[in-house]
Amino acid sequence: MKLKKEFEDFYKCIRIDSETQNLIDKREILEDEIKNKFPNIMEKHDIELNKSDIRMIDQGSYKYNTTIKSKVVDRDVAVMIPLDISKNSDPRKIKKYLKEAINIPVRSVSIKEPCVRAAYYEKEVEWLHIDLPLYAKDNGTIYLARGKENSDKYSWEEADPDGLNDDLCEKINGNNQLRRIICYIKKWKNEVYSNSNRDHEVPPSIGLTYLACDCFFKQTSEEGDDDLLALQKTMNAIKNKFFCINNIEGEITSADISRELPVPPYTDIFKKMRDSSSSYMITFYKRLSIAVNNLTNAINVESEHDAAEYVQKVLGTEFVVPEKEAVVATTQNKKEHSFG
Amino acid sequence: MDNKITIRELLETYDSIIVNQVYTEDIVMFKLFEKDFLIIGPLKKDLSSKAQIYLYNDEGTDYPHVVLKDIDINKESMLPIGKYRGICLYEHESVIQSLFSYEEKIIDIIDRLIKLLSMTKTEQEREFQREFLYYWNSATDLQNIDIYLKQDIKFTKLEKYCRKKTTRYVESNIELTDINNCDTRGNRIWQRHIETEAFFIPIIDKREILPPYRNHSWTIENIKEIIYGKQINHISADTYFQLKNKIVSTQNIIIVFAMRELKTKVCFAVMVKCKNGKKRTLFDKIYKDGIDIVLFNVERKDYLYLNEIIGNDSIFYNKKVLLVGGGSLGSYVAPELVENGASNIVIYDEDKLEDENKMRWRFGGWSVGLNKAEILGFFLERFHPQVHVECHKNNLDEASLELELQNVDLIIFTIGNSDEQLKFNRLLNKLNCKIPVFFVWLEAGGMYSHILVVNYKKQGCFECLYTNKDGKLVNNRATLNTEIQTENNILRNGCGGTRAAYGTSILLRTVSVLLNTIQKIFLGNIKENILIDISSEMVSYPDDIIPMKGCNCCGNRK
Numbered sequence: 082m083k084l085k086k087e088f089e090d091f092y093k094c095i096r097i098d099s100e101t102q103n104l105i106d107k108r109e110i111l112e113d114e115i116k117n118k119f120p121n122i123m124e125k126h127d128i129e130l131n132k133s134d135i136r137m138i139d140q141g142s143y144k145y146n147t148t149i150k151s152k153v154v155d156r157d158v159a160v161m162i163p164l165d166i167s168k169n170s171d172p173r174k175i176k177k178y179l180k181e182a183i184n185i186p187v188r189s190v191s192i193k194e195p196c197v198r199a200a201y202y203e204k205e206v207e208w209l210h211i212d213l214p215l216y217a218k219d220n221g222t223i224y225l226a227r228g229k230e231n232s233d234k235y236s237w238e239e240a241d242p243d244g245l246n247d248d249l250c251e252k253i254n255g256n257n258q259l260r261r262i263i264c265y266i267k268k269w270k271n272e273v274y275s276n277s278n279r280d281h282e283v284p285p286s287i288g289l290t291y292l293a294c295d296c297f298f299k300q301t302s303e304e305g306d307d308d309l310l311a312l313q314k315t316m317n318a319i320k321n322k323f324f325c326i327n328n329i330e331g332e333i334t335s336a337d338i339s340r341e342l343p344v345p346p347y348t349d350i351f352k353k354m355r356d357s358s359s360s361y362m363i364t365f366y367k368r369l370s371i372a373v374n375n376l377t378n379a380i381n382v383e384s385e386h387d388a389a390e391y392v393q394k395v396l397g398t399e400f401v402v403p404e405k406e407a408v409v410a411t412t413q414n415k416k417e418h419s420f421g
Numbered sequence: 422m423d424n425k426i427t428i429r430e431l432l433e434t435y436d437s438i439i440v441n442q443v444y445t446e447d448i449v450m451f452k453l454f455e456k457d458f459l460i461i462g463p464l465k466k467d468l469s470s471k472a473q474i475y476l477y478n479d480e481g482t483d484y485p486h487v488v489l490k491d492i493d494i495n496k497e498s499m500l501p502i503g504k505y506r507g508i509c510l511y512e513h514e515s516v517i518q519s520l521f522s523y524e525e526k527i528i529d530i531i532d533r534l535i536k537l538l539s540m541t542k543t544e545q546e547r548e549f550q551r552e553f554l555y556y557w558n559s560a561t562d563l564q565n566i567d568i569y570l571k572q573d574i575k576f577t578k579l580e581k582y583c584r585k586k587t588t589r590y591v592e593s594n595i596e597l598t599d600i601n602n603c604d605t606r607g608n609r610i611w612q613r614h615i616e617t618e619a620f621f622i623p624i625i626d627k628r629e630i631l632p633p634y635r636n637h638s639w640t641i642e643n644i645k646e647i648i649y650g651k652q653i654n655h656i657s658a659d660t661y662f663q664l665k666n667k668i669v670s671t672q673n674i675i676i677v678f679a680m681r682e683l684k685t686k687v688c689f690a691v692m693v694k695c696k697n698g699k700k701r702t703l704f705d706k707i708y709k710d711g712i713d714i715v716l717f718n719v720e721r722k723d724y725l726y727l728n729e730i731i732g733n734d735s736i737f738y739n740k741k742v743l744l745v746g747g748g749s750l751g752s753y754v755a756p757e758l759v760e761n762g763a764s765n766i767v768i769y770d771e772d773k774l775e776d777e778n779k780m781r782w783r784f785g786g787w788s789v790g791l792n793k794a795e796i797l798g799f800f801l802e803r804f805h806p807q808v809h810v811e812c813h814k815n816n817l818d819e820a821s822l823e824l825e826l827q828n829v830d831l832i833i834f835t836i837g838n839s840d841e842q843l844k845f846n847r848l849l850n851k852l853n854c855k856i857p858v859f860f861v862w863l864e865a866g867g868m869y870s871h872i873l874v875v876n877y878k879k880q881g882c883f884e885c886l887y888t889n890k891d892g893k894l895v896n897n898r899a900t901l902n903t904e905i906q907t908e909n910n911i912l913r914n915g916c917g918g919t920r921a922a923y924g925t926s927i928l929l930r931t932v933s934v935l936l937n938t939i940q941k942i943f944l945g946n947i948k949e950n951i952l953i954d955i956s957s958e959m960v961s962y963p964d965d966i967i968p969m970k971g972c973n974c975c976g977n978r979k
């Protein structure tokens with residue numbers, strides 16, 4: 082099997098398989114502060130909130146166990162409170178109260194469109210942010226607080242964070258090759274989008290995760306799992322899900338892909354990306370096509386060395402290229418060891 | 422050798438290389454990836470000589486394998502004035518240079534240099550970690566400490582002992598046989614020190630832990646990242662909670678780290694200097710009060726490590742062995758047990774060593790007249806302070822055997838006396854012995870020796886050898902010498918005593934088969950009781966001698 086050990090080493094190299102103690106401590110302190118201070122601030126604004134009614138929901142890659150190493154650690158923990166949203170129709174206000182509850186100098190707190198973000202810095206460099214989506218539970222229905230602090234676009238959007246967690250955990254848990262493929266695809270995304278910082282330019286992780294689940298091809302043989310083949314087949318299947326239009330010269334003039342959330346609000350995960358700029362989707366498609374080509378070449382070339390060079394173009398330099406077989410053969414014949 | 426192609430010509434075949442200056446045919450300065458290098462060709466007369474490459478006037482480069490020290494050339498010579506740093510492109514003795522031609526040597530070293538300079542960050546991290554100790558030890562001021570661990574996977578407290586310039590850190594539950602030794606005046610050699618507490622912390626994830634190297638020396642921040650990583654848990658949750666619970670009240674703390682998953686285990690240590698000697702948790706002492714560190718060079722001296730480093734099977738480690746008989750054969754078996762991982766030995770023998778046996782007794786040199794069990798104990802314990810030997814200056818009897826059976830993991834008989842062995846065999850059978858028993862004996866003449874492995878839950882025992890098909894007792898049926906051969910090989914000393922003639926080669930090969938057999942037993946590769954015949958020609962496993970159905974000892978067993 083080609084590049085089995087290289088993929089194993091690569092996975093070990095990029096993988097974060099547990100939350101660090103450091104992160105746990107920061108998260109727990111933050112959670113305690115929310116529970117202790119948020120009700121008081123709400124009370125000042127005549128909104129009743131009991132400490133015991135605040136629920137924290139673990140979310141994101143740490144929850145599905147698909148975290149990879151990154152420049153900034155990204156942790157998602159949702160805050161759910163009971164709230165009458167007809168009386169409190171402006172979610173921006175509630176998000177501001179949440180921000181107020183946790184705004185102390187050790188972290189810098191800001192309001193993002195879908196969440197409140199607590200960012201941590203060391204030597205003026207951000208190394209961690211904990212994103213806190215805020216959910217209101219009203220009459221058995223759950224709503225996500227959307228809207229930036231001063232934006233006139235805001236809403237309480239129906240949501241089902243537990244349902245989403247259950248759906249993804251059920252798909253991924255117990256399927257280690259799928260978990261690895263998701264991590265590889267996320268790593269690929271980090272590589273090809275490393276210079277992107279415009280809103281919605283980058284395909285969202287949750288979208289890639291769902292596409293990977295939908296298109297996953299398990300590849301295994303007597304020698305074990307063949308991650309190279311599985312990755313190539315899965316990414317190729319994602320590529321084939323795109324709807325593309327070419328002009329007469331054969332250039333792509335439009336590309337589109339969608340994936341609906343399996344839970345309320347059942348919206349398309351890629352909607353924002355599509356609505357922001359038509360070029361974003363074309364770029365996404367083109368970059369994916371390049372990756373598929375490189376992986377296909379990796380499968381087709383004979384030598385491990387050449388194959389790994391193609392894979393490295395997709396997954397980055399953490400994927401180590403083994404020496405050329407010819408080199409290994411000549412020096413290996415002339416190697417020796419001392420027996421002390 | 423035909424040397425028509427010069428270094429210059431070889432270098433010019435590379436697109437990325439520009440030749441700056443040719444000093445002699447064998448010494449050339451060239452530019453590669455914006456850096457200047459000096460290559461010195463291998464000596465043409467010496468086949469084993471290799472080419473060498475130096476980085477010229479470059480302080481900033483901190484690739485792995487670029488040696489840390491400069492060679493200064495400040496006088497006018499053939500070479501330009503400046504600083505030269507050697508680049509270590511070959512592991513010691515890893516390539517047989519003599520098999521390469523002059524030309525191949527040049528091409529090989531240039532290829533290696535290009536590979537080194539094209540390394541990705543991940544490859545560099547691997548190389549730095551592979552050579553971790555080289556960098557670590559270069560960064561310490563040769564301050565050595567010796568470490569004795571019983572295990573290297575769990576957090577543990579260490580005790581500090583000093584003797585002149587030697588310092589030992591010993592895992593709390595290890596007993597070292599020499600730690601209470603006194604000098605001739607009766608003073609303790611090793612002093613226990615309590616002014617610095619010491620701990621062992623295993624690193625379970627070594628990613629991003631690079632050794633100190635040029636422009637990257639270690640500070641307290643490196644230690645903080647190890648115990649409280651941001652993105653990576655370098656230590657286990659268990660270790661973390663131990664750090665959070667352990668209370669420390671000394672101002673300085675020694676921390677010994679171990680990294681695994683490398684070809685060899687890597688150990689290194691730091692002294693964390695705290696701002697005061699206040700009582701706090703170990704975690705807080707390091708994370709909150711730690712202000713500075715001092716690097717120490719660590720040598721692991723423990724028995725576990727010394728076994729592992731030579732590839733001994735861990736299966737033998739921590740096993741306690743009862744060795745019955747410290748004669749010639751026993752004296753060769755005992756040290757091999759110790760050298761193969763068994764550090765707990767119990768020996769029974771009442772004999773004293775005589776001159777006539779000293780040529781085939783393992784430590785015969787100056788031990789004549791002393792008890793054999795005691796001499797063995799003395800030498801084995803000097804082998805390593807974690808070796809413990811219980812010496813009994815008497816022969817094993819039935820009562821002692823019954824007692825020992827409670828404490829040991831295997832029994833080896835090297836006594837050769839049939840009556841005694843038949844007696845013990847019966848007793849072991851009666852006591853339902855649950856541990857493997859090895860009967861090892863030599864025939865006279867130095868030709869044949871035998872090993873009988875008995876698991877008393879199975880058919881076949883020592884008495885089977887002395888039982889015929891009719892259930893009658895006969896002489897040892899495993900014997901391969903003829904009657905005449907045996908008689909010829911007995912030397913009589915004139916007063917009724919006898920001595921069989923044999924030298925050490927039979928002892929060595931018997932011990933060697935015994936070691937392999939013990940290993941097979943513990944690995945579960947031997948399922949039935951077996952007899953082994955050993956000669957200088959071959960090792961064979963006759964299957965027609967045991968078990969014997971009519972054996973009065975094991976014959977009735979299921």
Ligand SMILES: [Zn+2]
Binds near residue numbers: 486510
């Ligand atoms: Zn080196």
Ligand SMILES: [Zn+2]
Binds near residue numbers: 883886972
């Ligand atoms: Zn028997």
